[in-house]
Amino acid sequence: MLKNLSKNAKQYQRHLQSTISIRKTRFDAQYTERHYTHATLISHFLTALSITFPQGERFFVETVRNVRDQIENPRLQADISGFIGQEAHHAQAHEQFNQAVQSPHYNLMHYNAAFEKEMKRLRTLTQRRQLAATVALEHFTALMAGYMLKYPEFMFKGLSPNMKQLWLWHAIEEIEHKHVAFEVYQTIFNHLPQRRRSMRTITIGFISSTTFMTADLLWQDRKNSLYSPQQLFKNIKALYGLGLMMLRLSPEYFAFYRADFHPEQLDQQELLEQGRQLLNPS
Ligand SMILES: [Fe+2]
Ligand SMILES: [Fe+2]
Structure with missing residues (x-):
């Protein structure tokens, strides 16, 4: 009887335990650079995403x-x-990153007021x-994160160990919690037309x-990104890569509109393991 009780208690404990672990990143903002990937376009693209994170993720x-x-x-x-x-x-790490990379000639902060208004x-x-807006945006972040982990040679080529601690760490955790906002929405509202409408908007x-924002950052950095023939060539290739990314992600994106969609239908456990290995090689 006692044995059974403790077994039940253990099962209940497991039931309570989340698979989501909160890690502190080892990313250090003082070693941040404006160009941190092989092609500068990818740096500007990732930085454009970073601009939205502090306010966006606090809203989520x-x-x-x-x-x-x-x-x-x-x-x-x-x-x-x-x-x-x-x-x-x-939100905190990206705020530090944004402040570190900000300069009068690479202005990220001029978007803050517009974001606050939104x-x-x-x-x-x-x-x-x-x-529903959070659920839709969380689907986007999970799509991007999955792509980063699946094609690290595209998105993370040239990334220093310090910058990996920001981008790889964030990508891993986005996949770990991709189901949370969705399940909360389904439990409380379970309203399919709203979910679809919000995703479209x-x-x-x-x-x-x-x-x-990517185009703006690229233009602000035109001396390095557009006027250098070597970088221009890399950036044209990177632009093609971003187009390919959208194409490859479209089936996962459209899956969201299905009535029986759930983020965990896409099993990314193996990808997560690879990502964790890359983040903390044993
Ligand atoms: Fe996040
Ligand atoms: Fe998230």
Whole structure:
């Protein structure tokens, strides 16, 4: 009887435990450089994503917290804690990165006011719409993260060990918590038309803003990125690579619109293991 009780307690404990671990990154912002990848276009692209992270990821956390008290499943509650911890660290690390790379001739901060305005507008929406926006954006971050881990030679070529601690670390954790916002949304709202609508709106906003900011950073850095024939050649190849990435990711992107979609349908455990090995080689 006692043995059974302790077995049940252990099973319950396992049920409560989240698979999401919160790590502290070893990324150090003081060793940040403007160009940290093989082709400068990829640096500008990643930096454009980084601009959105501090405010964006804090918003994700808020939208999940808004409805957290309605979640009864202890496992999902534990995952929410993991999700909040991971995103809080990401926002902080990217804020440090953005400040370190910022200069009068490479201005990232001029986007902050526009983002603040957009976040303010999003916060006026219903909790369902706010969370649906998070779910859609989390799908995008998981898509990007999966691609980074699957094709590290494209996205991470030339990355220093320090910069790996930022980008690889973030990519791994995005995949680890990719199901959390989605499951919270399904548990509380389970509203398919809203999920699809938000994804359509977010797609337009995400692609246009990322393209615009990447092009702007590229232009600000034109002396290194466009006027150097060697870099120009690498960047043309990288542009083709980004196009190929969109093409390769399209089946995973469109899967989101399916009624029976769940982020865990795409098993990325092997990819995660490879990523962890790359981050902390034993
Ligand atoms: Fe994140
Ligand atoms: Fe995330």
